[in-house]
Amino acid sequence: MSIIEGAIRFMHTGFNEHKELFNELKQAQNPHTLFIGCSDSRVVPTLITQTLPGELFVVRNVANIVPKYRLKDEFLATTSAIAYAIIALNVENIVVCGHSNCGGCEAIWHPKKLENMPSVANWLRQLDDVKHEIQNSDAPLEERAWLTERLCILQSLENLRTFPQVKEREEKGELKLFGWHYIIETGEVFSYKNGEFILLNKEQK
Template sequence: MTHFNDLIDGYYRFRGGEWLEERERWTELASGQEPKVMIIACSDSRVDPATIFGSRPGEVFVVRNVAALVPPFDASGGLHGVSAALEFAVTKLKVEEVVVLGHGACGGVNASLTQSLADAKPGEGGFVAEWIGLLDEARERVVAEHGVTEKGQAALEQEGVRVSIENLKTFPFVQAGLADGSLSLHGAVFAIADGKLKVIDEDGAFTAA
């Protein structure tokens, strides 16, 4: 099990190895970032996007949250972490692609599927319950077809990616990028068990990458 002291040890290994090997790269990055891709991924410790895609520092702009969800556009105010990151990536960094990355064995998706946090209070699971409420409509469709089963879990993991992509399209600056061709949206699901990646094709189906 990794603790903070282990992380510090890892930092020293990084500082004495990879950082030195990529010294020129880090010098360039110190003056700014120009990633072309934004990835919206789950906070799950097993699905680090940089590891999965083999990206180098500065290549991807990443925001992670429970179940890799994107809320719909909301101009009423409040604290909107995902929306703020999206706005920054699209309007300031001028990313050209946004990828929603779901994954197998997702705990947030399972909580939605099983409704295990339905009556939880904030601080006791309630924050998570409200967040994964973004999947409620998709859950109803999945349960009607597959029930609360392993197949239902896999189906809802894919539906979660579709929900987030549709919610991305509600943001005016995303709509503008899609309209002028400067931005494209992608969806994928990574299977932890076998390491396979499925991506959404032009027909909206998930196929092997």
């Protein structure tokens, strides 16, 4: 199906399934969660979380990276979206969701592949600390991909806490942060808790 055919089908059938909901949402949104994920086409936030329109405020970029908080005279897309979700929308949760077979995470190990994509190469420089940590570890080569993806998630969680409003609201118990690792081929979601990634379960609300 083409994207045009999909849009037409949505207008005629898909929209009607949630017509009342869209009518409620026409004036304002009130999402409960900020979902920060990779731009990868295989990662579908609403499908993974089984949520409806209006529940998630979504930020997506290459390798689900959260930069450290900063104020500069430049266009800060991810930083601005995070600030808007926290301050304007007052979300209750923030999920940083990485995934298996992440091309962005893998690319840091193959810089030649990024020679014709200088903007992507520059963006992924934010994972230099992750790369150095793995290089200085005893991790087997076959575990490098998952380790890169998971350390990227943890770094993004750390960087989230450099946002003043995030740190303040988390300390007050008004905001929960989650680090997820989604496995494409199995549908499993591992959540970071108590120093390790464990398969998501009902006790991890």
